[in-house]
Every structure is written in C-alpha cells, then in structure tokens.
C-alpha cells in the first residue's frame with residue numbers, strides 16, 4: 035500500500051500556496067503536515083483525498099491515479115475535515131449504525147466503536163446535546179466503523195480535552211501498528227512514537 039504525491043502545485047486566488055510537493059507514504063506510516071495558519075494544509079489534504087484537483091501534478095494510490103476508477107481509492111479512504119460529518123438530530127448510535135450499514139458492518143461494530151471512544155454511556159442521546167469534544171470523539175468513532183487503511187484527518191485533535199487527545203493518539207497508534215496509514219494536520223504536539231512519523235512542513 036502506498037500513497038504518492040508527484041509535483042503538486044496549487045494556487046488559491048492570486049496566491050500560490052505550494053509549487054512542487056512530492057512524497058510517498060507507505061503502510062504503517064503517519065505523515066504530519068505542519069505549517070502556519072493559511073500555509074495550505076487543509077488545501078493539500080483535499081488534494082490528497084481527491085476532493086480538489088491540483089493545478090499541476092498527480093496523486094497516486096498503489097501506483098494508479100486516484101482519479102482512475104480502477105484505483106478503488108475512495109473505498110480505501112476515510113476523510114475527516116474540520117466539520118464533523120454527523121447528523122445532529124440522531125443519536126450517537128444511529129449515526130454510527132448508518133455509517134456501518136453503508137460499509138456492511140453489523141450493529142455490534144457501532145457499539146464497539148462507541149465504547150472505544152468512551153461514549154458508550156451516551157450512545158442513545160441526540161448528537162445535538164453533545165459538547166464539541168464529544169462530537170469530535172464520535173467523528174473519530176466513524177473512522178473505526180469505516181475500517182479503511184488510509185485516514186486523512188484535518189486537525190483530528192481539535193476540541194478534544196487531554197484525555198480525548200490521548201485517546202486519539204492511542205487509536206492512531208493501533209491503526210499504524212495494524213499497517214494503516216494516516217495523513218494529518220495539527221497545531222499541537224502529537225505524542226505518537228517517532229518511528230511511525232514523517233513530516234511535511236508547508237510555507238518554508
């Protein structure tokens with residue numbers, strides 16, 4: 035398994051955000067994308083997810099363009115942006131069950147994912163009653179339900195308290211140990227073993 039970026043260039047409005055980004059990421063590795071506000075981290079993650087096209091360059095999954103129907107890229111990817119992809123009027127359990135149904139998971143997976151993010155005791159409460167940190171935990175549970183090898187996560191630790199950040203780091207470490215891959219941004223330290231981590235700093 036490999037994700038490769040080849041000579042990516044991106045402009046937004048009059049500004050060139052980056053001109054020649056290349057890297058390759060293998061199974062069991064985490065790419066930490068760093069840079070100041072406005073450096074282009076979110077934009078780069080969108081290019082790598084296929085949500086936005088680069089002005090130049092290509093993103094390859096296992097040697098094949100992610101735009102090729104044969105790449106199966108979308109089935110391998112779980113994306114988490116700044117916004118949590120949650121239905122506010124539904125309960126935590128209903129949100130995860132719905133995602134699980136799309137991925138042919140049974141209800142037990144939803145219960146297990148809720149336990150894993152320590153939301154088991156509020157599983158039948160509507161998401162609109164949750165705090166920002168609880169919603170972010172639920173969004174992290176959706177990664178477990180998706181069960182894809184590649185996670186692309188824009189500030190996954192946002193809104194989480196110390197325990198929530200530690201929980202995220204634990205889930206991410208387990209994912210990497212199982213041969214998964216993660217691309218993420220963060221404005222904070224990430225306490226994940228350095229042997230998993232590669233870094234890309236934008237705006238230098």
Ligand SMILES: Nc1ncnc2c1ncn2[C@@H]1O[C@H](COP(=O)(O)OP(=O)(O)OP(=O)(O)O)[C@@H](O)[C@H]1O
Pocket residue numbers: 046047049051069070071072073074075076077078
């Ligand atoms: N819809 C848009 N139209 C034009 N310019 C945009 C748009 N969205 C973002 N930009 C610009 O693109 C640049 C990069 O934005 P981006 O969100 O990728 O940065 P970032 O590194 O993720 O920032 P942050 O750390 O604040 O989340 C910024 O200068 C921003 O003003």
